[in-house]
Every structure is written in structure tokens, then in C-alpha cells.
Amino acid sequence: MIFFHPRMKMNWPLVWITLCLTSTTLVIGGKILVFPLDGSHWVNMKILIEELHLRGHQVTVIRTTDSWYIKETSPSYTSVTLGGESGFDKEFLKNFVAQLIIIQREGKSAWTRFKLELEVTQKAAEMSEKMSKTIVQLLENQDLIETFHKTKFDLVLTDPAIPGGVILAHYLGLPLVYNVRWTSHGEGHFDIAPSPLSYIPLTGTLLSDKMNFLERVLNMVYFGFMQIQLAYCNTPYYSALIKKYIGPEASYKALFQxxxxxxxxxxxxxxxxxxxxxxxxxMGGFQCKPAKPLPQHLEDFMQSSGEHGVVIMSLGTFIGEIPHDLANEIAAAFAKLPQKVIWRYVGQRPDTLGNNTLLVDWMPQNDLLGHPKTKLFVAHGGTNGIQEAIYHGVPLLGVPLIFDQHDNFVRIAARGAGKILDFFSMNEDIFFEGLKEVLTEPSYRVNMERISRLHKDVPMKPMDTAIFWIEFVMRNKGAAHLRTESYRLPWYSYHSVDVMLFLAAAVLLILGTFVAFIRLFCFKVCLRKKIKSE
Amino acid sequence: MIFFHPRMKMNWPLVWITLCLTSTTLVIGGKILVFPLDGSHWVNMKILIEELHLRGHQVTVIRTTDSWYIKETSPSYTSVTLGGESGFDKEFLKNFVAQLIIIQREGKSAWTRFKLELEVTQKAAEMSEKMSKTIVQLLENQDLIETFHKTKFDLVLTDPAIPGGVILAHYLGLPLVYNVRWTSHGEGHFDIAPSPLSYIPLTGTLLSDKMNFLERVLNMVYFGFMQIQLAYCNTPYYSALIKKYIGPEASYKALFQxxxxxxxxxxxxxxxxxxxxxxxxxMGGFQCKPAKPLPQHLEDFMQSSGEHGVVIMSLGTFIGEIPHDLANEIAAAFAKLPQKVIWRYVGQRPDTLGNNTLLVDWMPQNDLLGHPKTKLFVAHGGTNGIQEAIYHGVPLLGVPLIFDQHDNFVRIAARGAGKILDFFSMNEDIFFEGLKEVLTEPSYRVNMERISRLHKDVPMKPMDTAIFWIEFVMRNKGAAHLRTESYRLPWYSYHSVDVMLFLAAAVLLILGTFVAFIRLFCFKVCLRKKIKSE
Structure with a gap:
């Protein structure tokens, strides 16, 4: 591995050569320690790891015994399996979505809904507790830590939606790179960049960047509630751990920053x-790639759609079976379309299924979205699917369910590239009208094609950008010159509250002195007059 | 010229072709209207224009009859000469620097210094007045405006240190691109990005991004004073003009944003x-390029320096003659060096000039900085020179004079890549010690080479980046998706002051109602007790 240590002493001609070399991105076989998050987050981390492997880097992935998607063996990485649990409970998540659909569709009481939310918060706290125990086990495993040290990793790559990789990188003293949209505290930007709540909507509010006064109030109130929730189900499990293993001065949030x-x-x-x-x-859309040819039976199905084309539907990995009556409503609406439909579906076959609809339990989503016959994508709104739709320029009909899915669609709707339906109150007519609108109103396709064009109109592909900067951190042992250290300031200093109070006090003091002086002066003058008059 | 209109309707295969085409940066012969600023700012605008011309774009440059550096004819652009004045008074500027040196060196009273500052503020206001009149003349010149409209420019490129181009772009309804470090209101970032004063030093304070409490107070006070100064010598000259020609709702600052x-x-x-x-x-360093071979006499001089190498000195374009006694001190210090010296110097030959020092009235600065014999650059701290020194990895000895020069060197010194001397109190010994320190202490060179390496370790050269994005704006008729519209919010909404007040009032109301309820309840209980006891 060839690196240039920042303090390496060189003579001038050698520097000139290194300059030429570094500018051609010379990193041979770096060593990367990955602390991923399971579930859909792993889907995109895996794509990044595969690319790093292809470019000659050695990747070591940390997983737990209860890992769901993260396999122990892979041609792209070697794995280290920790004894503890990740706390990532796929059954709970699937169950939660199923319950949510039932509650919403059957119009159960707000109390039932609240109880479910409480259960989720409880579960999040439980997950934090389990993860924190696993991290302690990891840090206490001196043999493993010793092996990590000996391996001389160049950096830790992690998804900071869980803090494991963040804490480990600091413990090992290694440069830290995020594959991120969320940190443990919410949307990633809120941890690192100034985020005026007047035009930056919080995820979950379903607001856009143009808010009226009441929407801005809602955004602020939501922000307050989120802070309370985080304080309850996240920070407490890690604070003591961090003080013990990183240092008494270390703060949980500053570690992330x-x-x-x-x-x-x-x-x-x-x-x-x-x-x-x-x-x-x-690096949005780094996972996207041109479509590969479809298997023959799918290609035949696509071609059989003629000039009408095909509608694709998928609700992602979290959705198991949907209620049978809802499936019937969806199938009935599809049956009325002149288009053909490919529907990724598990469960009992809907009674109303039309001849135009093909049910599949898995589909090559990217290849279908990149097929010229594809006219519309009915999706739940996970980031991966939306990015693929943008990449291929396919308009969206959104039936969001949980997490950030609705907010993701708010962004698509704001650009006129898709329409949102309420999954829970949906029936055949509403769904059919939605399908018809996006299929026949040209603005959806025109707008989606416009943002697809803009997405691709960048100097470098997102994946190449990601790899360049990961290798940059390897070459330069970090990226200190790009990072402010403002996170070290206490909040009152960061926001200049101390300075303002000081200046206010100074102004008051000057005014006070001035007033006192005037009063003293007046008093003397009055006294003199009084003496004179006496 | 081939463009894709955002609302152009296309069928799918055509879209696919356009996607492929746009991603290979297809812009053929755009038309660019440039409203530059004269002086050193023109030096770098010219480099950008030359590159745009090389890449097949037609450039039209607006100048005034009193233009200093901006020539009427050029192979790279056609020019439009306005009748009015730019207000850019080169004689005043040269004179100001000369006076400043005298005042500082001769230890004149603070009052003399203050008078000079007042004169500069007055001059700035005068310049704004002249420029605003010129802009009115331009906007009133219906023939010229008509020609501009007919030419169908793709965008306006301007240096927003003066508002001419900003106003013109809005008046013509054209996309607007800045070649910027300063706007009319100060450092450019302060107009567009959140800028916490706790770690972002204002230019002129000579502070770094790590400030103690008193430095943060100074930064805040300085910010306040700057706002007052701007309100006096800038905004009033343009506000009425903007309301008249752009619209009654238009705000001066929002136009820039x-x-x-x-x-x-x-x-x-x-x-x-x-x-x-x-x-x-x-695009920092976009003007930098590899060194070309030197003229033979300079190359011979460089080679004659042997292993010791050469020191280069230049104080930029604003400095005419420096006081003779100061020139003598500098020359005497140079004479004591084992290095050879090339000094860009105008005026009477110093009496103490050593055999090792070559005086020149102009020098190929970039080629000299890129020469392997060059060991040190003694500079005044203009951005162009500093960027060239970074590009070639030559450590700096700074003798800053005016404007941002000292602050620029604060940044270089913070990275350990150079040292700052006080030009005004400098004598032979101080200057010699400074030269010796940077020449013999290896850390200066090591650090400068490190930042030079980092500067070049980017996915794309700064000039290519600049051109890509200018052409991006042409292709896409702007860059609306990259620009927040938060500048449209009034300040109290942007900072959520209205929301906070509303929430505070709501909390107070709830608390008040609660207290009133409790008091009413107590009152009734007391009343009942009283009645009973009676």
C-alpha cells in the first residue's frame, strides 16, 4: 500500500512526482473495517463494499450472530461475527407494519395507534440497549481489538444510524467515513450542518421546504418532541459507555460530528x-446502474404490452402479506388498465386479479425500471427504489407506509414527478384514478425525465465520487482540512449566546454609568442652586 | 446551439439519447455576457473568459470608458463600452497604499489613520454612486438592452463585488453565475450560507477559526460595524434603482442571493x-497552471543559485514605489542571504542592493514559482499569488498591506505554511530573521507541500469544475434545484423568531389559564369554607 504521510519529508523533484501520482488517485489495496446496519441499509452498504472490493481494497465487515441480511461469507469481504445481538428485530418490524395497516384500515382508536407508537419507541430503546451491550463486549474483547490494531486498517466505514462504528473508530483511533442518510439522532445533516427550521422540514412532518407559518410552528414543535424521544431511547444507553471507553470529556453527539x-x-x-x-x-443514486437484459419470460411479458407499456409495483422488503381485501382492491384497479402489470406480491392470490397482471415474489427491479416499456412505478418510497426510478426516469405513484417513505414522496411530489396515495384508506377507485392520472398526465413523465437528466448531469458518477473520497481519506489519513471543529464549542458559545450576553451587559453598564453620571451632575447642580437660593 | 428545454416533451428513446448526450457535457457555443470588476479581480476573470473562449463560447464583456485593465479589444471577447464611469480610481488606490505606508512607518497619530480610513469609506461611497449612475445609464439605453435581448445570451457571468452584473441579469431575466470571493456586502459566504460568528472570522479581524471568548466578542463587534458601514456607503445608492428597474418588492441583498x-x-x-x-x-486555484520554461537570462540566474536556490519577492500591482529607507532595509537583508533573489521592484535602486539580488519590473511569477530552484516567495498576500504558491508548494513570507491580504496570510500561517511580518515596522534584522526562519525551518516547506498535495487531490481540476458548472447552467437554464429560496423569507421568519414568540405566547397562555383555573378553584373552596364557618 502506498501512502504519503502528511509529515513525510521530501525533496522537490520527489514532491513533484508524488503530486502527479496522487492526482491520479493512487491507492493500492487499502484495508477497510465496515460496521454496517442490517436491513435495507445493508443493501446499499453491500453495493459500496462490492465496488471497493472490485477496486482492490480489503474489506472486513462486522456482524452479529443474529444478522439478518449480512451474510457470514462473501466473495467481497471477510466477516467478523460478534457474540452479542444487534437488537435489529426483523419480525417485530414486519409485525409492526402489518399491525399499522390493520389499525389504519379498520379505523381503530387513536389510543391503539398511540400504544403501537409507544411499543416502537420501547423497541428502539431495547435495540439501543442490546447494541450498547454488544459494543461493550466488542471493546472488552482485547484479542479482537488487538487483531484490529495489527491489521492496520486505513479507515472505518459505517452507517451512523447506529453508533457502533462511530465508537469503534474513535476507540481504534482510525479515520471515519459515513455511508449516511440518518444518524442515531435523525436526518444526518442536522448533526453536521446549520439547519434553519424555517425552511428545512423534519422527516416525519411531511412538510416541504416552502412552509407557511403554521407549518413552521409544526416543524418546530416536532423538533422539540424528537429531542425528547432521542433523549429517552438513545443517548442514555451510550453516554456512560463513551465516557468509559473514549474519554471523560467525550460527548455522544460530538463523536458523530x-x-x-x-x-x-x-x-x-x-x-x-x-x-x-x-x-x-x-452520492445519491450511487447504487444505480444501467438495466441488464431481462430473463426471457419477463422480456416476452414486457413486449406483449404493446404501445401501452407496463406498470411495476413493489412495496419493498418490510411488507409481508397485505390484508386480502386491500390486495383485491389493488388487483381490481390493475385489471382495469390497458397496461400490463408486474406486481411483486407475497400471500394469497387476489380474487380480482386480471389477465394483464403478473404476480412475482421477486423481481429484477433495476432492470425492469430501465426497460423502455416501463411507464410507471408503484412504490412504497424506500430511498433505493426512488433513486432507481429517478435514474431511469420512471414516474412514481407512491403508497408510503412507514419511516421516511412519505417524506421521500413529498420530495418527488414537490418536483411534480409523482403522486402520493394514502395506502391505508385506498380502495379500487382511488387507486385506479391515481394510476390513470400518472399514466395519462404528461407532466409527471416530463418532470421525472427532467430530474433524471439533472441527476446524471454531474462531473462524476456518484459511485466514482464515493470511491474517490474514501480513497482520499486513505491517502491523507483523514480529511481534517474539510472538517470544522465547531462541534467542540459548547452550544452557548457556538450560537454566540455568551458573546451577546456579554455585549448586552457591556452596553447596560455603559448606559448605567452614563445615567448615574447625569444624575450625579443634576444632583450637584440642584444642590448648588439650593445653596445659592438659601 | 443545442439545449434541452426543461419542459420539452419527448418520447422515451429520445430521452435515452439526450441522457447520454447531456452526461457528456454537450454545450456547443454558448453566449455569455460578462460584467467584470476592474483591477486585480479582472486578472482572474480574464483567465476564466479565455478558457470559455477556448471551449467555443462567445463572450461579451461590459466595460466603461475609464476601464483600467479591461481592454476594448481582445481575441477572447468582444466588448461593450458604457458611457459612464466605473468609479474604480486606480490613482486613489495607489495613493492610499503609499499614504498608509508612510503613516504606519512614521508612527503618525491615530487621528491621521482614522482620517485616511474615512477618506476610503468616502471613496467607496463615491464609487457606489458613480457605478449606480452608470447602471442607470445602461438600463435606460434601450438600444443596447434590445441588442442584449436579441443576442439571446445564455447567462450573465459577473464578479458580485460590484452589483452591476447582478442587477443586469435580473433586468434581462437571465441565469446568473458568479466568479466570486466578495460581494458588495463582504465575504461571499456571508450572503448565501449560514455563518456562525463563533468560528467564522470576519475578514479584517485577522482572526482564525479557533477563537477565544474575547476574539469572538471582537468578531461580533466588527460584524456590527461592518453592517453600519455597508448601510452607509453601499445600499442607499442601489436600493431606489432596484425598486425602479427590477420591481417594488425586490431587495438589494436578495438579488445577490x-x-x-x-x-x-x-x-x-x-x-x-x-x-x-x-x-x-x-474553484480556488483555477488560475494555476504548470510552469513554462523561463526566458534564458532568468533560467541562467536561477541555475546560478546552486544548491541554495532562489527567493522571489513581489508586492502585487497596487504597490508603486515603497519608501527608499524601507527598500534599503529589505535589500540589505536580501544581501545577507546565501540564496539568490528576484525582486519585482519599481523606483529608485536601493543603495544596499547585494550582488545576489536581481531587480525586475515584471516577472513571470507562475513560471518562477514552479521552478525547482525557488525556495521562498515573499508576497503581499493577494489571492492570486497565494494560490499560485499553494499550487507549486512554495512556502510564503507574508508582508501584507491592505484589504484581505493579512487575513489571507492568517490562513497560510494557521497551516504552518508561511510566516507573517509587519511590513510597516519592518527593518533589516526583522526581515532577515523572517527570511532565515522560513528558509531553514523545514516545517514550512513540509506543510506547504502537504496543502499543495491536498489542493491537487480533487476529482477534477478547478478550472474544469468551473467550466462544467457554467455549461451546466447553460444546458439547464439555471440551477434552481441547487438554490434554496430561503432568502425570500423575512429575517424574523428565517430565524424562526415569529415561531418562537408564538410558541412562547402559547405556553404562557396555557400556563396563565391553568393558574387562573387553580386560583378560581381555590377562591371557590375558600368561599365555601368561609360560608360554612359563618
């Missing part, structure tokens, strides 16, 4: 424009 | 890391 590089899984074709920082690199 | 793209003439190797925005593109 001290990362060298944030590879953000959005771009400003998708996300609303907002303040950012020099060490935030946008 | 509404630009599509900010090509910022810094990078974070030079500038301290700070919040930024998606439509700010960093």
Missing part, C-alpha cells in the same frame, strides 16, 4: 436544497 | 472549513 467524511445518500435532485458542509459528499 | 451558481475563488485548503450551500462551487 467528528467523522472525517459524510457520504450522503441523497443529492439535490431528490433532497430540498439546504446548507451543507465541505466534508459532506453527495 | 438569487444567483444560480457561485463559483467561489477559494478552496478548503486555503479557507477555513465552514457551512456552504449546494450551489456554491469551489
Amino acid at each position: 467528528a467523522a472525517d467524511l459524510w457520504l450522503m445518500r441523497v443529492d439535490f435532485v431528490f433532497e430540498f436544497p439546504r446548507p451543507t458542509m465541505p466534508n459532506v459528499i453527495y | 438569487a444567483a444560480d451558481l457561485w463559483l467561489m475563488r477559494v478552496d478548503f485548503v486555503f479557507e477555513f472549513p465552514r457551512p456552504t450551500m449546494p450551489n456554491v462551487i469551489y
Whole structure:
């Protein structure tokens, strides 16, 4: 591995050669320690790891015994399996979505809904507790830590939606790179960049970047509630751990902010424009690639659609079975379309299924979205699917369910590239009208094609950008010159509250002295007059 | 010229072709209207224009009859000469620097210094007045405006240190791109990105991004004074003009903020890391290029220096003659060096000049800085010179004089890549010690080479980046998706002051109602007790 140590002493001609070499991105076989998050987050981390492997880097992935998607063996990485649990409970998540659908569709009481939310918060706290125990086990495992030290990793790559990789990188004293959209505290930008709540909507509010007064009030109130929730189900499990293993001065939030590089899984074709920082690199759509040819039976099905084309529907990995009556409503609406339909569906076959609809339990989503016959994508609104739709320029009909899915669609709707339906109150007619609108109103396709064009109109592909900057951190042992150290300031100093109070006090003191002087003067004058008159 | 209109309707295969085409940066012969600023700012605008011309774009440059550097004819552009004055008074500027040196060296009273500052403020106001009159003349010149409309320019490129181009772009309804480090209101970032004064030093304070409490107070006070100064010598001359020609709702500052793209003439190797925005593109060092071979007599001189190498000195274009006694001190210090010296110097030959020192009235600065024999650059701290020194990795000895020069060197000194001397109190010994320190202490060279390496370790050369984004704005008729519209919010909404007051009032109302209820309840209980006891 060839690196240039920042303090390496060189003579001038040698420097000239290194300059030429570094500018051609010379990194041979770096060593990367990855602390990923399971579930859909792993889907995109895996794509990044595969690319790093292809470019000659050695990747070691940390997983737990209860890992769901993260396999123990892979041609792209070697894995280290920790004894503890990740706390990532796929059954709970699937169950939660199923319950949510039932509650919403059957119009159960607000109390039932609240109880479910409480359960989720409880579960999040439980997950934090389990993860924190696993991290302690990891840090206490001196043999493993010793092996990590001996391996001389160049950096830790992590998804900071869980703090494991963040804490480990600091413990090992390694440069830290994020594959990020969320940190443990919420949307990633809120941790690193100034985020005026007047035009930056919080995820969950379903607001856009143009808010009226009441929407801005809602955004602020929501922000307050989020802080309380985080304080309850996140921070307490890690604070003591961090003080013990990182240092008594270390703060949980500042650890996150001290990362060298944030590879953000959005771009400003998708996300609303907002303040950012020099060490935030946008790699939204890095997972997208041109479509490969379809298997013959799918290609035949696509071609059989003629001039009408095909509608694709998928609700992602979290959705197991949907209620049978809802499936019937959806199938009935599809049956009325002149288009053909490919529907990723598990569960009992809907009774109303039309001849035009093909049910599949898995589909090559990217290849279908890139097929010229595809006219519309009915999606739940996970980031991966939306990015693929943007990449291929396919308009969206959104039926968001949980997490950030509705907010993601708010962004798509704001650009006129898709329409949102309420999944829970949906029936055949509403769904059919939605389908018809996006299929027949040309603005949806025109707008989606416009943002697709903008998404691709960048100097470098998002994946190449991501790899360049990961290798940059390897070459330069971090990216200190891109990172402010403002996170070290206490909040009152960061926001200049101390300075303002000081200046206010100074002004008051000067005014006070002035007034006292005037009064003293008047008093003397009055006294003199009095003496004279006496 | 081939463009894709955002609302152009296309069928799918055509879209696919356009996607492929746009991603290979297809812009053929755009038309660019440039409203530059004269003086040293023109030096770098000219480099950008030359590159645009090379890449097949037609450039039209607006100048005034009293233009200093901006020539009427050029192979790279056609010019339009306005009748009015730019107000850019080169004689005043040269005179100001000369006076400043005398005042500082001769230890004149603070009052004399203050008078000079007042004169400068007065001059700035005068310049604004002249420029505003010139802009009115331009906007009233219906023939010229008609010609501009007919030419169908793709964008206006301007240096927003003066508002001419900003106003003209809005008047013509054209996309607007900045070649910027300063706007009329100060350092460019302050207009567009959140800028916490707790770690972002104002230019002129000589502070770094790590400030103690008193430095933060100074930064805040300085900010206040700057606002007052701007309100006096800038805004009033343009506000009425803008309301008349752009619209009654238009605000002077918001016009600046509404630009599509900010090509910022810094990078974070030079500038301290700070919040930024998606439509700010960093092109620091875009003017730098590899050294060309020197003229034979200079090459011979360089080679004659042997192993010791050469020191280069230049104080930029604003400095005419420096006081003879100071020139003698400098020359005497140079004479004591084992190195050879090339000194860009005008005026009477110093009496103490050593055999090792070559006086020149002009020098190929970039080629000299890129020469392997060059060991040190003694500079005044203009951005162009500093960027060239960073590009070639030559450590700096700074003798800053005016404007941002001292602050520029604060950034270089913070990285350990140079040392600052006080030009005004400098004598032979101080200057010699400074030269010796930077020449013999290896850390200066090591650090400068490190930042030079970082500067070049980017995915794309700064000039290519600048051109890509200018052409992006042409292709896409702007860059709306990268620009927040938060500048349209009134300040109290932007900072959520209205929301906070509303929430505070709501909390008070709830508390008040609660207290009133309790009091009413107590009152009733007491009343009942009283009745009973009676």
C-alpha cells in the first residue's frame, strides 16, 4: 500500500512526482473495517463494499450472530461475527407494519395507534440497549481489538444510524467515513450542518421546504418532541459507555460530528436544497446502474404490452402479506388498465386479479425500471427504489407506509414527478384514478425525465465520487482540512449566546454609568442652586 | 446551439439519447455576457473568459470608458463600452497604499489613520454612486438592452463585488453565475450560507477559526460595524434603482442571493472549513497552471543559485514605489542571504542592493514559482499569488498591506505554511530573521507541500469544475434545484423568531389559564369554607 504521510519529508523533484501520482488517485489495496446496519441499509452498504472490493481494497465487515441480511461469507469481504445481538428485530418490524395497516384500515382508536407508537419507541430503546451491550463486549474483547490494531486498517466505514462504528473508530483511533442518510439522532445533516427550521422540514412532518407559518410552528414543535424521544431511547444507553471507553470529556453527539467524511445518500435532485458542509459528499443514486437484459419470460411479458407499456409495483422488503381485501382492491384497479402489470406480491392470490397482471415474489427491479416499456412505478418510497426510478426516469405513484417513505414522496411530489396515495384508506377507485392520472398526465413523465437528466448531469458518477473520497481519506489519513471543529464549542458559545450576553451587559453598564453620571451632575447642580437660593 | 428545454416533451428513446448526450457535457457555443470588476479581480476573470473562449463560447464583456485593465479589444471577447464611469480610481488606490505606508512607518497619530480610513469609506461611497449612475445609464439605453435581448445570451457571468452584473441579469431575466470571493456586502459566504460568528472570522479581524471568548466578542463587534458601514456607503445608492428597474418588492441583498451558481475563488485548503450551500462551487486555484520554461537570462540566474536556490519577492500591482529607507532595509537583508533573489521592484535602486539580488519590473511569477530552484516567495498576500504558491508548494513570507491580504496570510500561517511580518515596522534584522526562519525551518516547506498535495487531490481540476458548472447552467437554464429560496423569507421568519414568540405566547397562555383555573378553584373552596364557618 502506498501512502504519503502528511509529515513525510521530501525533496522537490520527489514532491513533484508524488503530486502527479496522487492526482491520479493512487491507492493500492487499502484495508477497510465496515460496521454496517442490517436491513435495507445493508443493501446499499453491500453495493459500496462490492465496488471497493472490485477496486482492490480489503474489506472486513462486522456482524452479529443474529444478522439478518449480512451474510457470514462473501466473495467481497471477510466477516467478523460478534457474540452479542444487534437488537435489529426483523419480525417485530414486519409485525409492526402489518399491525399499522390493520389499525389504519379498520379505523381503530387513536389510543391503539398511540400504544403501537409507544411499543416502537420501547423497541428502539431495547435495540439501543442490546447494541450498547454488544459494543461493550466488542471493546472488552482485547484479542479482537488487538487483531484490529495489527491489521492496520486505513479507515472505518459505517452507517451512523447506529453508533457502533462511530465508537469503534474513535476507540481504534482510525479515520471515519459515513455511508449516511440518518444518524442515531435523525436526518444526518442536522448533526453536521446549520439547519434553519424555517425552511428545512423534519422527516416525519411531511412538510416541504416552502412552509407557511403554521407549518413552521409544526416543524418546530416536532423538533422539540424528537429531542425528547432521542433523549429517552438513545443517548442514555451510550453516554456512560463513551465516557468509559473514549474519554471523560467525550460527548455522544460530538463523536458523530467528528467523522472525517459524510457520504450522503441523497443529492439535490431528490433532497430540498439546504446548507451543507465541505466534508459532506453527495452520492445519491450511487447504487444505480444501467438495466441488464431481462430473463426471457419477463422480456416476452414486457413486449406483449404493446404501445401501452407496463406498470411495476413493489412495496419493498418490510411488507409481508397485505390484508386480502386491500390486495383485491389493488388487483381490481390493475385489471382495469390497458397496461400490463408486474406486481411483486407475497400471500394469497387476489380474487380480482386480471389477465394483464403478473404476480412475482421477486423481481429484477433495476432492470425492469430501465426497460423502455416501463411507464410507471408503484412504490412504497424506500430511498433505493426512488433513486432507481429517478435514474431511469420512471414516474412514481407512491403508497408510503412507514419511516421516511412519505417524506421521500413529498420530495418527488414537490418536483411534480409523482403522486402520493394514502395506502391505508385506498380502495379500487382511488387507486385506479391515481394510476390513470400518472399514466395519462404528461407532466409527471416530463418532470421525472427532467430530474433524471439533472441527476446524471454531474462531473462524476456518484459511485466514482464515493470511491474517490474514501480513497482520499486513505491517502491523507483523514480529511481534517474539510472538517470544522465547531462541534467542540459548547452550544452557548457556538450560537454566540455568551458573546451577546456579554455585549448586552457591556452596553447596560455603559448606559448605567452614563445615567448615574447625569444624575450625579443634576444632583450637584440642584444642590448648588439650593445653596445659592438659601 | 443545442439545449434541452426543461419542459420539452419527448418520447422515451429520445430521452435515452439526450441522457447520454447531456452526461457528456454537450454545450456547443454558448453566449455569455460578462460584467467584470476592474483591477486585480479582472486578472482572474480574464483567465476564466479565455478558457470559455477556448471551449467555443462567445463572450461579451461590459466595460466603461475609464476601464483600467479591461481592454476594448481582445481575441477572447468582444466588448461593450458604457458611457459612464466605473468609479474604480486606480490613482486613489495607489495613493492610499503609499499614504498608509508612510503613516504606519512614521508612527503618525491615530487621528491621521482614522482620517485616511474615512477618506476610503468616502471613496467607496463615491464609487457606489458613480457605478449606480452608470447602471442607470445602461438600463435606460434601450438600444443596447434590445441588442442584449436579441443576442439571446445564455447567462450573465459577473464578479458580485460590484452589483452591476447582478442587477443586469435580473433586468434581462437571465441565469446568473458568479466568479466570486466578495460581494458588495463582504465575504461571499456571508450572503448565501449560514455563518456562525463563533468560528467564522470576519475578514479584517485577522482572526482564525479557533477563537477565544474575547476574539469572538471582537468578531461580533466588527460584524456590527461592518453592517453600519455597508448601510452607509453601499445600499442607499442601489436600493431606489432596484425598486425602479427590477420591481417594488425586490431587495438589494436578495438579488445577490438569487444567483444560480457561485463559483467561489477559494478552496478548503486555503479557507477555513465552514457551512456552504449546494450551489456554491469551489474553484480556488483555477488560475494555476504548470510552469513554462523561463526566458534564458532568468533560467541562467536561477541555475546560478546552486544548491541554495532562489527567493522571489513581489508586492502585487497596487504597490508603486515603497519608501527608499524601507527598500534599503529589505535589500540589505536580501544581501545577507546565501540564496539568490528576484525582486519585482519599481523606483529608485536601493543603495544596499547585494550582488545576489536581481531587480525586475515584471516577472513571470507562475513560471518562477514552479521552478525547482525557488525556495521562498515573499508576497503581499493577494489571492492570486497565494494560490499560485499553494499550487507549486512554495512556502510564503507574508508582508501584507491592505484589504484581505493579512487575513489571507492568517490562513497560510494557521497551516504552518508561511510566516507573517509587519511590513510597516519592518527593518533589516526583522526581515532577515523572517527570511532565515522560513528558509531553514523545514516545517514550512513540509506543510506547504502537504496543502499543495491536498489542493491537487480533487476529482477534477478547478478550472474544469468551473467550466462544467457554467455549461451546466447553460444546458439547464439555471440551477434552481441547487438554490434554496430561503432568502425570500423575512429575517424574523428565517430565524424562526415569529415561531418562537408564538410558541412562547402559547405556553404562557396555557400556563396563565391553568393558574387562573387553580386560583378560581381555590377562591371557590375558600368561599365555601368561609360560608360554612359563618
